[in-house]
Amino acid sequence: xxxxxxxxxxxxxxxxxxxxxxxxxxxxxxxxxxxxxxxxxxxxxxxxxxxxxxxxxxxxxxxxxxxxxxxxxxxxxxxxxxxxxxxxxxxxxxxxxxxxxxxxxxxxxxxxxxxxxxxxxxxxxxxxxxxxxxxxxxxxxxxxxxxxxxxxxxxxxxxxxxxxxxxxxxxxxxxxxxxxxxxxxxxxxxxxxxxxxxxxxxxxxxxxxxxxxxxxxxxxxxxxxxxxxxxxxxxxxxxxxxxxxxxxxxxxxxxxxxxxxxxxxxxxxxxxxxxxx
Numbered sequence: 001x002x003x004x005x006x007x008x009x010x011x012x013x014x015x016x017x018x019x020x021x022x023x024x025x026x027x028x029x030x031x032x033x034x035x036x037x038x039x040x041x042x043x044x045x046x047x048x049x050x051x052x053x054x055x056x057x058x059x060x061x062x063x064x065x066x067x068x069x070x071x072x073x074x075x076x077x078x079x080x081x082x083x084x085x086x087x088x089x090x091x092x093x094x095x096x097x098x099x100x101x102x103x104x105x106x107x108x109x110x111x112x113x114x115x116x117x118x119x120x121x122x123x124x125x126x127x128x129x130x131x132x133x134x135x136x137x138x139x140x141x142x143x144x145x146x147x148x149x150x151x152x153x154x155x156x157x158x159x160x161x162x163x164x165x166x167x168x169x170x171x172x173x174x175x176x177x178x179x180x181x182x183x184x185x186x187x188x189x190x191x192x193x194x195x196x197x198x199x200x201x202x203x204x205x206x207x208x209x210x211x212x213x214x215x216x217x218x219x220x221x222x223x224x225x226x227x228x229x230x231x232x233x234x235x236x237x238x239x240x241x242x243x244x245x246x247x248x249x250x251x252x253x254x255x256x257x258x259x260x261x262x263x264x265x266x267x268x269x270x271x272x273x274x275x276x277x
Contacts, residue, residue: 050063071109
């Protein structure tokens, strides 16, 4: 599943091609994906000018004066910028056709498993952060509000393991399974540790590890697992530097002990018993 770095890489890739451009058409090739496509989306967007793009957790945001288009890539989705007239393939479900001084381009969403989403939040319905999918999200990990102090304060009464707390997204958003395992390794924290038993000093280290891991992943174009591709069709490279994720039985890059794999909350966790206490 595309996680925060992959969505941010996607946002940065599409932004120069759509920001400030006018929507000429919306093409829907099915009724919806995880949820139905918004009714009359073409009428709402045609002729409108796109403002800035943004991201909230794993949601890509395309802002207009009268609302925001919310796109989620689901388990297998990816966006591509294509020339007009490019033939649509089996899993190409949504096109946003835009025009500017350099002509028309097509922003196309492909999603083989159809767990993604294209939704609309109208400005008349209130601030964007009141949308049902966004209002319960925690702070952004790459912004100033995310600190070790925040993690410490929000976990004092939590007996759940730290891996599940990070994945829940109500304290910090966007730290998905891959980057959670990698961040806990860098911080030296065992993923089975109860969140409420971790000290402030260790949370400060974890917060910095999360920031570092996500920033490095974005620079390297994210991770390419299964279906994720960049806007230009290229792969990400962060998976080549994993310390734990998907390295079951392989020697730890630090101590040489075999990496272990367990299941937490129906998700695989990878860690080193020597380096993570």
